[in-house]
Amino acid sequence: MPATIRDVAEKAGVSASTVSRAFTRPEMVDTATRLRIIALAESLGYEPSSAARSLKTGRTGALGIIVPDLSNPFFPDVVRGMQHRAREYGYPVLLADSAEDPSAEPALVRTLARNVDAIVLCSPRMSDAELTEAARLRPVVLVNREAPAGPAATVPAVTIDNAGGIQQAVRHLHALGHRRIGFVSGTRTSRSNEDRLVAFTDATAAAGLVGTVIGSYQPTVEGGAAAADDALLADVTAVVVYNDVMAAGLIGRLSRVGVELPGRLSIVGFDDISLAALLTPALTTVRISLELAGAVAVDRLHAHLTGAGPDVARPAPLPTELVVRDSTAAVSAADLRG
Amino acid sequence: MPATIRDVAEKAGVSASTVSRAFTRPEMVDTATRLRIIALAESLGYEPSSAARSLKTGRTGALGIIVPDLSNPFFPDVVRGMQHRAREYGYPVLLADSAEDPSAEPALVRTLARNVDAIVLCSPRMSDAELTEAARLRPVVLVNREAPAGPAATVPAVTIDNAGGIQQAVRHLHALGHRRIGFVSGTRTSRSNEDRLVAFTDATAAAGLVGTVIGSYQPTVEGGAAAADDALLADVTAVVVYNDVMAAGLIGRLSRVGVELPGRLSIVGFDDISLAALLTPALTTVRISLELAGAVAVDRLHAHLTGAGPDVARPAPLPTELVVRDSTAAVSAADLRG
DNA sequence: GCCGCCGATGCATACGTGTGCAAGCCAGAC
DNA sequence: GTCTGGCTTGCACACGTATGCATCGGCGGC
Numbered sequence: 001m002p003a004t005i006r007d008v009a010e011k012a013g014v015s016a017s018t019v020s021r022a023f024t025r026p027e028m029v030d031t032a033t034r035l036r037i038i039a040l041a042e043s044l045g046y047e048p049s050s051a052a053r054s055l056k057t058g059r060t061g062a063l064g065i066i067v068p069d070l071s072n073p074f075f076p077d078v079v080r081g082m083q084h085r086a087r088e089y090g091y092p093v094l095l096a097d098s099a100e101d102p103s104a105e106p107a108l109v110r111t112l113a114r115n116v117d118a119i120v121l122c123s124p125r126m127s128d129a130e131l132t133e134a135a136r137l138r139p140v141v142l143v144n145r146e147a148p149a150g151p152a153a154t155v156p157a158v159t160i161d162n163a164g165g166i167q168q169a170v171r172h173l174h175a176l177g178h179r180r181i182g183f184v185s186g187t188r189t190s191r192s193n194e195d196r197l198v199a200f201t202d203a204t205a206a207a208g209l210v211g212t213v214i215g216s217y218q219p220t221v222e223g224g225a226a227a228a229d230d231a232l233l234a235d236v237t238a239v240v241v242y243n244d245v246m247a248a249g250l251i252g253r254l255s256r257v258g259v260e261l262p263g264r265l266s267i268v269g270f271d272d273i274s275l276a277a278l279l280t281p282a283l284t285t286v287r288i289s290l291e292l293a294g295a296v297a298v299d300r301l302h303a304h305l306t307g308a309g310p311d312v313a314r315p316a317p318l319p320t321e322l323v324v325r326d327s328t329a330a331v332s333a334a335d336l337r338g
Numbered sequence: 339m340p341a342t343i344r345d346v347a348e349k350a351g352v353s354a355s356t357v358s359r360a361f362t363r364p365e366m367v368d369t370a371t372r373l374r375i376i377a378l379a380e381s382l383g384y385e386p387s388s389a390a391r392s393l394k395t396g397r398t399g400a401l402g403i404i405v406p407d408l409s410n411p412f413f414p415d416v417v418r419g420m421q422h423r424a425r426e427y428g429y430p431v432l433l434a435d436s437a438e439d440p441s442a443e444p445a446l447v448r449t450l451a452r453n454v455d456a457i458v459l460c461s462p463r464m465s466d467a468e469l470t471e472a473a474r475l476r477p478v479v480l481v482n483r484e485a486p487a488g489p490a491a492t493v494p495a496v497t498i499d500n501a502g503g504i505q506q507a508v509r510h511l512h513a514l515g516h517r518r519i520g521f522v523s524g525t526r527t528s529r530s531n532e533d534r535l536v537a538f539t540d541a542t543a544a545a546g547l548v549g550t551v552i553g554s555y556q557p558t559v560e561g562g563a564a565a566a567d568d569a570l571l572a573d574v575t576a577v578v579v580y581n582d583v584m585a586a587g588l589i590g591r592l593s594r595v596g597v598e599l600p601g602r603l604s605i606v607g608f609d610d611i612s613l614a615a616l617l618t619p620a621l622t623t624v625r626i627s628l629e630l631a632g633a634v635a636v637d638r639l640h641a642h643l644t645g646a647g648p649d650v651a652r653p654a655p656l657p658t659e660l661v662v663r664d665s666t667a668a669v670s671a672a673d674l675r676g
Numbered sequence: 677g678c679c680g681c682c683g684a685t686g687c688a689t690a691c692g693t694g695t696g697c698a699a700g701c702c703a704g705a706c
Numbered sequence: 707g708t709c710t711g712g713c714t715t716g717c718a719c720a721c722g723t724a725t726g727c728a729t730c731g732g733c734g735g736c
Contacts, residue, residue, distance in 0.1 A: 051392035052722035
């Protein structure tokens with residue numbers, strides 16, 4: 001029913017090969033005939049069959065992304081950024097959600113690999129070994145996870161300037177007069193948590209502040225709520241929280257029990273998920289453009305697939321930006337004296 | 339490099355046709371040989387080429403979904419539910435985000451249609467005419483939008499029991515002693531807004547309450563914030579808000595200006611997006627299982643594609659459930675007297 | 677004027693699968 | 707014994723495209 005390459009060829013008085021080349025090897029065909037062909041194709045509503053093309057070339061022309069959990073507001077933004085950039089390049093996007101099940105991820109990779117040319121792995125929970133295995137299957141770009149440290153392991157990654165973001169947060173609190181600051185830590189096995197924690201320790205030390213690490217908790221709303229008591233008992237006037245989801249849990253718990261915010265405790269989050277601005281008080285946080293991360297991941301895959309670009313394994317991390325809202329305030333006079 | 343159907347056939351001592359049928363027409367091939375074939379295929383790591391299969395059959399074996407904006411927490415949940423159910427059936431899922439641009443949707447449909455067998459349109463902004471056009475291209479199921487009213491228009495839809503949800507909300511407020519209740523309306527052109535509004539009017543009237551429609555506003559955080567003043571000036575002690583996103587904006591604005599919640603005003607939302615539990619006060623709202631909506635949409639498409647099922651155009655709407663949190667309270671004594 | 681080269685095009689084939697048709701085989705009925 | 711019919715399998719071909727190779731025409735250099 002739909003027009004084929006032969007229909008166009010016949011109408012144009014050329015062979016099917018020429019029509020094919022007019023689209024895939026434009027420089028090989030005479031400009032006049034090429035223009036005639038594409039005009040004719042347009043009028044016939046011809047579009048190349050991706051199935052036939054895939055069969056012949058072995059490529060699908062599509063990209064895939066695997067995320068742990070779409071319910072976590074972190075990931076939809078990445079997917080969104082990826083999808084928009086992919087559309088610019090003409091790649092369809094296949095999506096898979098692993099439901100936070102690390103054991104499901106390798107299977108998803110294998111399934112997805114058969115339908116896409118390259119894969120974005122967003123915060124993958126799988127092991128380093130499974131990761132390199134996945135990268136052997138298809139070109140892979142990581143988002144929000146470092147590449148495995150092994151020798152042959154050069155899985156490219158889109159990273160975030162965690163240190164820079166933490167520095168801005170600490171500097172902001174310092175400027176507001178806070179001198180004893182806590183860091184509410186997520187899971188200690190998480191690489192980005194460690195990055196932020198180390199940056200926090202360094203930044204507070206460099207500024208001559210007292211930096212206290214509080215706990216480690218699950219990087220969830222519940223984990224943040226669980227940190228509330230420890231945060232109050234720690235001798236601090238402000239905390240930097242590993243991420244916004246935890247910060248939301250922390251704020252929720254504190255305000256429910258009547259703790260005055262930000263008077264009693266200033267709070268800074270990380271990620272600037274859409275929820276951050278809607279909390280009460282609205283969360284001061286470090287913004288990272290998750291959409292940009294998704295878009296950059298597509299750029300790198302596209303460069304890899306087309307053979308263009310230097311394909312450096314570790315380019316500059318994505319910049320961060322402190323967004324000041326209502327959850328941080330100048331330290332109170334009482335606290336200043338204490 | 340990957341094993342083909344011929345490799346399996348040769349090893350098994352049968353023809354390629356038999357191997358093909360062993361997978362797609364199991365009842366046509368002798369049980370013993372079929373078992374031998376699938377065991378052999380397993381050991382060879384053979385998996386049928388979806389490209390070749392698509393080329394031959396015209397089907398892709400994949401499903402697509404188009405959403406207006408992944409940043410709106412409503413949609414990731416639908417996508418998630420769809421993705422999980424689709425995986426059970428073995429369908430890959432292609433995702434497209436229209437960035438709230440109604441004019442982009444038809445183009446996305448056309449692009450997607452070439453890569454999938456059927457499409458889920460989630461809250462599509464396109465016109466009825468474009469909708470029927472899309473349904474002509476591929477089997478379509480709507481989520482959160484009614485089918486066009488025309489004669490030949492039988493686009494199946496997964497609908498939500500808006501009326502039932504509103505009734506529960508009004509009943510809850512009534513039980514708490516509220517007698518003058520407002521409905522903060524979204525865009526009047528939205529079908530689901532109208533459904534909820536009408537249900538609100540009916541429910542309040544049936545209960546002998548005073549129901550007041552407040553405004554209409556954009557169904558966004560900003561729209562909800564914009565409704566704050568009107569909600570305070572309206573002579574009501576409680577409001578039902580069109581959806582949670584608006585309710586979040588309303589709560590944010592009210593608490594920022596120091597209005598006591600829920601003391602001064604009880605608030606009920608709709609949708610139970612993940613954000614709802616994290617607001618201060620935590621939002622009482624009508625839960626609809628968005629994941630279920632996505633899953634049911636897949637069920638219906640699968641039934642349509644496999645020719646099974648009665649394929650009724652309008653089955654029972656999805657049930658709703660009131661989730662009571664902290665944004666509703668018994669009406670105050672002062673208000674009772676007034 | 678001839679040779680060789682280059683740019684443009686056609687021919688043929690292969691990618692891996694599904695499926696209509698025919699053939700073979702076997703059982704049961706006459 | 708023969709015929710009919712069902713079950714199982716093989717043969718051949720087509721799906722729509724990309725691409726190596728051959729062809730052809732034109733043009734510059736000797």
